Amino acid sequence: MKDELKEEDLYPPVKEYFEALGYKVNGEVKACDITALKEEELIIIELKKNLTVSLLTQAVIRQRTADLVYIAIPKQKKFKINAKWKDSLHLLRRLELGLILVDIKKGLRTVEVALEPVPFDRNKSIQASKKKRKLLIKEIEGRKMDLNKGGSKGKKLVTAYREASILIATSLQQYGPLSTKELRELGSDNKKTTSILNQNYYGWFERVKKGVYKLTEKGLEDLQQYPELVEYYKAQINSKIAKADKIGDN
Known part of the structure; x- marks a missing residue:
């Protein structure tokens, strides 16, 4: 039976990655999983096995003290770029959080930065979704009665x-x-x-x-x-x- 991957297993490859970039890296500093310091720039990286609301909350709180915050999680064996994945990336962008994928298999350890923590431009995001907004408003204006119960699933919708x-x-x-x-x-x-x-x-x-x-x-x-x-x-x-x-x- 294979040993279950632990959060601490993510530490060595992430540490090596930031050290290669010239940062001083430490584990478990004042409740932070990883800190990376270079001159006056402070980066905090939180390690978890999955993306959760609790993790996002923790990462956002870390933004109070750090210049940049990353979340590091294991890369899934059957990793797929699907709608759910893209939605998760959008949420992380919205929160201005970075995402690191750590791939550990057969003794090999690789780190992939899937998303950098950069400032989120909401106006740009809205402009990119302008067509969707127009279609949404068009659908609303085209309905004469409200016959659909919000939250219902598997039912015929009156569009x-x-x-x-x-x-x-x-x-x-x-x-x-x-x-x-x-x-x-x-x-x-x-x-x-x-x-x-x-x-x-x-x-x-x-x-x-x-x-x-x-x-x-x-x-x-x-x-x-x-x-x-x-x-x-x-x-x-x-x-x-x-x-x-x-x-x-x-």
Whole structure:
């Protein structure tokens, strides 16, 4: 049975790494796992077997006294650069913490600095995510009702796209086959109507002839799952028709 890796096993390679850079390295100084001092620059390195909230808290507290703070953890045997890993790196960047990966296998010890502790530019980060922000706001503005419970998992979400599809389905349920022009006149989105009908993502629509669609049995059945939205859209449709009739009478 292999001996379990201990936090102290990370010390020698990390010590060697910083000594090679000209730092005076010491272990266990005033509750700090490792200190590295060169002239007036003080670096603190915390050793742990895994990234945890407790470790991050400890590292952030170390920033009160150190110029730079690193976290050193073992490099996983099946290391993968995936979404979870990238999110972890973003959090460390946000906290201005460095990350060192220590690989110990078959007597070989290697140190890899995965992330340097540099000042975080929040404005730059926001600019880089500008497109995601726009899409998020667009989705929020596209929803007419709040039908999803926050924190729920494994359930069908009522997205802005689904709501737009329900409006079309409600119109077809109420008036039978309609053209894309007629659907738009009843309130369907000017830009999305044709693509929603052509993609037919939910299997709710059937083309009768060019530019004219009807509701399928599946569409009629699925509409029953969204009574609040159906009633909301029926009222909206009836209001539009009433206004159109009033204008026509004048």
